[in-house]
Amino acid sequence: MSFIQHLKDKRFFLILYVILLLFVSLIMIVNDDWQLASQNLLYTHIFCFFFASLYVIIGYYYRRSFYFKLKDLIDSKQEDFPVAMPEPQSYEQALYIQLIQKVHANHAEQLQKLVLEKRDHQDFIMSWIHEVKLPIAASHLLMENSEGKTTDFLVDKLEDELTKIDNYVEQALYYSRIDSFSKDYFITDVSLQNMVKNSVKKNAKYFINKRIRFHMDEGEHFVQSDSKWLAFIFNQIITNALKYINEGGDISVVMEEDCKEKRLIIHDTGIGIKQEDLYRVFERGFTGTNGRTHTKSTGMGLYLAKQLALKLGHDISIQSQEDMYTKVIIHFPKMRNHYYFN
Known part of the structure; x- marks a missing residue:
């Protein structure tokens, strides 16, 4: 100076x-x-x-x-x-230095958060690429070994692989839009019966191929939510249940209600979840023992379902017993407003 x-x-x-x-x-x-x-x-x-x-x-x-x-x-x-x-040589200088240090610390924290999010995003993309390559490779093998197979058989198998690709693409699309959620939701009265039926219809081939019995409560039930995002949440839960259930198993959907909330309960008789993995199933990228031993998994399905449910003002909890059952519960609180923030 x-x-x-x-x-x-x-x-x-x-x-x-x-x-x-x-x-x-x-x-x-x-x-x-x-x-x-x-x-x-x-x-x-x-x-x-x-x-x-x-x-x-x-x-x-x-x-x-x-x-x-x-x-x-x-x-x-x-x-x-x-x-x-x-x-500092004065109290004023000391305050300015403290302000600079605080701003720098906040900036470093935000930067670290962005770095971790970018790393998680890259991990998801890499995992997603490996996942989506499997049905693509299976489709190529079907076409290369199509000799002696009927057209109906090939079409049926190719349709299965295309459905898998479609599910992976949909998951990636919702993952990319999760940060801009506030710009793309509309709260209305959603019929749970119609939503469940549409999801079961969408996954009908999996139910048929694995001979899964499905049960659902009779009667009409409505909740306040966004129909598109709630359908995606429910479909992720159903897809997860179908992935880890043995042939001939059961999936049931029950609606409960009390003075505080409505609950949509999805119960399956699948392989269950280890107790040590149970509290981590909603973490981003967590696949657990089942995801590593029974099937390849990105570990994003339940994470996306949980995050979107929270943004809608709902919640998801899970109960499970290994080799017996898994119960996923979507909670719809009755007393809430619709001013949600990211």
Whole structure:
């Protein structure tokens, strides 16, 4: 910092100094004879100017070390500059340094969060690519080994593989749109019966091929939600159940209600979930023991279902016993508003 800049910073002090001297000079002229007043004025101005100059010069040399260190720190482009900040020489400087350190800490935290999200996104993309390559490779094998097979057989098998690809693409699409959810939802009264039937119809071939028995409560039930996003949530749960259920198993859907909430319960007689994995099934990218041993999995289905449910004002819980059952519950609280935030 130059001395001229220091004077500019002290401009209000200098203005006050000039005003006070003018006031003192005026008082001396009014109350004394001119000859005596002129001498007093000369001495007063000399001494006041001397002490004011001394104050400004000493202040400049006292402050310059701090500002020079700060300027050197700026020019050095040091990444951990908040740690290397010079010692403050006043309370005001200390507050500014604390503010800079706080802003830098918040920025570092946000940056770390973005890095982790980017890493998770890359992991999902890599896993998704490996997943989607499987039905594509299976389709190529079917076409290469089509000799001796009927057209109906080939069409049926290719349709299965295309359905898998469609499900993976839909999952990737919803994953990419989860951050812009607030721009794309509309709350209405949604018929759970119609939603469940549409999902079962969509996965009919899986039910038939694995001879899965399906049961659903009779009667009409409505909840306030977004029909498109809720259908995706339910379909992820049904797809997950079909993936880990043995042939000849059962899937049932039951609706419950009390004074606090409505509950949609999806119960399957599948392989269940290990207790040590149960509390982590909604984590992003977590596949658990079942995902590693029974089938390949991206670990995104239940994560997406949970996140979208929370954004809609719902919730999802899960209960399971290994080799016995899995019960997924979608909770619809009755008393809530529809002003959701990301």
